[in-house]
Amino acid sequence: MSLSLQRQIGTTSSFRIPQVLTEARVGGRCGEILGLPFFVSSLFIFAFLFAFHKRFLLLWNILNHSIFAMKFFIDTANLKEIQEAHLLGVLDGVTTNPSLMAKEGITGKDNIMRHYKAICDIVDGDVSAEVISTDLEGMIREGEELIEIDEKIVVKIPMIKDGVKALKYFSGKGVRTNCTLIFSAGQALLAAKAGATYVSPFIGRLDDISTDGIALIEQILTIYRNYGYETQVLAASVRHPMHILQCAELGADVMTGPLSAIEALLKHPLTDIGLAKFLSDYQKGNS
Numbered sequence: 001m002s003l004s005l006q007r008q009i010g011t012t013s014s015f016r017i018p019q020v021l022t023e024a025r026v027g028g029r030c031g032e033i034l035g036l037p038f039f040v041s042s043l044f045i046f047a048f049l050f051a052f053h054k055r056f057l058l059l060w061n062i063l064n065h066s067i068f069a070m071k072f073f074i075d076t077a078n079l080k081e082i083q084e085a086h087l088l089g090v091l092d093g094v095t096t097n098p099s100l101m102a103k104e105g106i107t108g109k110d111n112i113m114r115h116y117k118a119i120c121d122i123v124d125g126d127v128s129a130e131v132i133s134t135d136l137e138g139m140i141r142e143g144e145e146l147i148e149i150d151e152k153i154v155v156k157i158p159m160i161k162d163g164v165k166a167l168k169y170f171s172g173k174g175v176r177t178n179c180t181l182i183f184s185a186g187q188a189l190l191a192a193k194a195g196a197t198y199v200s201p202f203i204g205r206l207d208d209i210s211t212d213g214i215a216l217i218e219q220i221l222t223i224y225r226n227y228g229y230e231t232q233v234l235a236a237s238v239r240h241p242m243h244i245l246q247c248a249e250l251g252a253d254v255m256t257g258p259l260s261a262i263e264a265l266l267k268h269p270l271t272d273i274g275l276a277k278f279l280s281d282y283q284k285g286n287s
């Protein structure tokens with residue numbers, strides 16, 4: 001045993017430190033004991049990381065994108081628009097509501113159910129289908145019928161007292177829900193506590209009454225992050241591309257908007273002018 005260590009624990013102590021440890025730590029023979037294998041394995045790890053770092057980065061980006069990137073839902077019941085957004089390659093899901101279904105002339109329970117199925121057949125992501133009932137039993141009955149249509153269906157429930165109870169009921173059964181008609185952070189907190197999968201704060205309708213819809217998104221995100229709620233913030237009633245960008249800056253989980261707002265993201269006059277010039281220069285040299 002080394003002298004200094006022996007002094008610290010006392011010469012009469014019955015506690016004996018194994019010689020290999022005292023020598024390795026106190027006597028500085030760590031290098032001798034671990035040196036070569038440690039050096040060789042570090043070299044291998046370094047070489048491995050260097051050779052595959054691009055693949056790791058790619059994997060990280062894919063994971064990062066699929067888990068954290070803001071999802072794009074289209075807010076319509078129009079099959080042509082849904083198909084168009086799907087073909088654009090950026091569509092992650094669809095939201096509908098009774099007004100949007102009525103706008104497409106879809107009436108009667110069977111037609112409505114068939115229409116939801118047609119939407120599910122186009123998209124690869126979640127499809128929100130809203131209940132009409134306003135009492136707990138009715139919402140449960142409707143929700144259970146809706147989820148039979150397709151596994152992509154998310155039951156959309158209004159933010160009312162029985163709606164909160166229905167959210168709790170469905171979350172207990174593992175059924176995904178979207179709590180709609182959210183206009184305050186308090187409502188969003190309640191929906192998260194009841195286990196909603198998504199909450200839909202209506203940005204545009206708040207803006208319409210001179211209230212800052214985007215500020216509500218920020219407030220809800222802060223609250224959810226404070227407590228680690230898994231409920232996703234689905235920014236709804238999006239009206240234009242600036243809403244989409246503001247939601248992305250704040251880190252909203254999802255935005256749902258009309259096709260026009262999504263397509264407006266790709267437009268810039270300088271892009272059109274630049275493209276026209278490229279094509280005319282090409283024509284000059286190749287005609």
Ligand SMILES: O=P(O)(O)OC[C@H]1O[C@](O)(CO)[C@@H](O)[C@@H]1O
Pocket residue numbers: 075076095096097180181200202204205236237238256257
């Ligand atoms: O104010 P708008 O444009 O009618 O939007 C209402 C919103 O309500 C919802 O039903 C909420 O999900 C969406 O379909 C839509 O974004």
